[in-house]
Amino acid sequence: MNDDSLILGCLECGTKNRIPLSRMDESPKCGKCGALLSTDIISQPVDVVDNTFDKVVLGSVLPVLVDCWAPWCGPCKAVGPVLDELAVKYKGRLIIAKVNVDENPRIGSKYSISSIPTMLLVKKGKVIDQVVGALPKADLETQIARIL
Numbered sequence: 229m230n231d232d233s234l235i236l237g238c239l240e241c242g243t244k245n246r247i248p249l250s251r252m253d254e255s256p257k258c259g260k261c262g263a264l265l266s267t268d269i270i271s272q273p274v275d276v277v278d279n280t281f282d283k284v285v286l287g288s289v290l291p292v293l294v295d296c297w298a299p300w301c302g303p304c305k306a307v308g309p310v311l312d313e314l315a316v317k318y319k320g321r322l323i324i325a326k327v328n329v330d331e332n333p334r335i336g337s338k339y340s341i342s343s344i345p346t347m348l349l350v351k352k353g354k355v356i357d358q359v360v361g362a363l364p365k366a367d368l369e370t371q372i373a374r375i376l
């Protein structure tokens with residue numbers, strides 16, 4: 229499966245549509261009934277890469293928490309399920325994005341990420357802060373509250 233796309237459920241007919249991130253700004257429509265798909269109902273972390281970061285993260289109307297991680301990082305694995313939970317809890321209010329910094333060096337160097345996991349706090353297209361380390365869920369929510 230290509231990670232470079234999102235599953236969006238249609239609010240009209242319930243069909244799950246796979247939409248490439250590169251087409252996210254073209255008002256995607258449901259393949260079955262033609263209804264416009266809302267990108268505000270994303271309830272799972274979104275995989276973002278160098279080429280889609282600006283559009284998906286900096287172009288988001290919602291605040292974004294970006295988890296910069298790598299497959300070999302133990303603490304990153306530990307925080308993964310917490311982020312899954314938070315993506316559901318904050319559905320419609322926050323997007324949680326994940327960047328594999330091994331495969332996407334541009335983002336790592338742009339934000340001088342030297343230790344992972346690092347969380348970028350993004351509001352209105354700007355990275356307002358970075359938080360280093362695998363925080364417990366309550367502390368992550370404290371950080372999230374700063375950008376909501």
Ligand SMILES: [Zn+2]
Nearest residue numbers: 238241258261
């Ligand atoms: Zn539909």
